[in-house]
Amino acid sequence: MGKRRPKNEEHEGGSERWLLTYSDMITLLMAFFIMMYSMSVLNIAKFHEAAISIRSGFGGLVDGQGKSVLNASGQLGIKPSPIMGSSVGVPWKVVKEIHSMVKKEHFGRAVSMRIDERGLIVSLVTDKVLFARGQAELSPMAKRILGKIAGILRGVPNQIRIEGHTCDLPVSSRRYPSNWELSTSRATNVVRYLIEHKEIPTDRLSAAGYADSKPLLPNTSEVNRAMNRRVDIVILKSGVN
Numbered sequence: 001m002g003k004r005r006p007k008n009e010e011h012e013g014g015s016e017r018w019l020l021t022y023s024d025m026i027t028l029l030m031a032f033f034i035m036m037y038s039m040s041v042l043n044i045a046k047f048h049e050a051a052i053s054i055r056s057g058f059g060g061l062v063d064g065q066g067k068s069v070l071n072a073s074g075q076l077g078i079k080p081s082p083i084m085g086s087s088v089g090v091p092w093k094v095v096k097e098i099h100s101m102v103k104k105e106h107f108g109r110a111v112s113m114r115i116d117e118r119g120l121i122v123s124l125v126t127d128k129v130l131f132a133r134g135q136a137e138l139s140p141m142a143k144r145i146l147g148k149i150a151g152i153l154r155g156v157p158n159q160i161r162i163e164g165h166t167c168d169l170p171v172s173s174r175r176y177p178s179n180w181e182l183s184t185s186r187a188t189n190v191v192r193y194l195i196e197h198k199e200i201p202t203d204r205l206s207a208a209g210y211a212d213s214k215p216l217l218p219n220t221s222e223v224n225r226a227m228n229r230r231v232d233i234v235i236l237k238s239g240v241n
Helices: 007-016 018-040 044-059 082-088 092-104 140-153 179-196 222-228
Strands: 111-116 119-125 160-165 205-209 230-236
Touching: 092 111, 092 119, 092 140, 119 140, 140 179, 140 230, 160 179, 179 205, 179 230
Parallel strands: 160 205
Antiparallel strands: 111 119, 119 230, 160 230
16 A cells, blocks of 8 residues: 555645636736726727728728728618717717718718718719719709708708819810819809708808819729719818818
8 A cells, every 4th residue: 555645735735726726816807807997998089980980881981081991881780979979070960860861862882971180071973973074063963962961961050161172184174274173163063052952051161172182092093083083071070160
């Protein structure tokens, strides 16, 4: 028979085994509280801006650089909080209603949304939607889209700036000698329509033409140029003029 260990040694060895379980528990608790602390100091405004940017990849909202996270369309299944609206600087109800309207009316190919430091921007492509190529007269489709948007904007207190943009291809006609005249005329025609036909107060509207000076994408392909030929409806943050 082998030699048995003294009872006191067996007791001491068994008493130390609980330390392994205890140390594992302490490690897990420390990791848990570190995670909770990191969540507690999360910048909520930044989080919601990121959520809007992520939503852009699924439903047309994009970030301040004008780029969608996933460059796709769809919808994020979360209920927005008031902080989202305040981070945009525009009533969240407006953001939600425009987004829902675009989806309901199947305007996804014609209308997109993004956010920058000025506020919420609703971009309308011009080709075969708002205007004929090289022209500034509103098409029937343009009036339909603007009518839907105007119905949402009519009760919004924010200032609204209409901006015309073109690509870098030159335009030369007796009526529009350059892209500057064309982009400005398109913007002012939209403003005029909103005032005369949709009763948007004149003191809330302004117009500007930027020609090809502010492209969304590099003018390296016809697809990019088509995206750059647009009219932006800028719903300015409160206090921004």
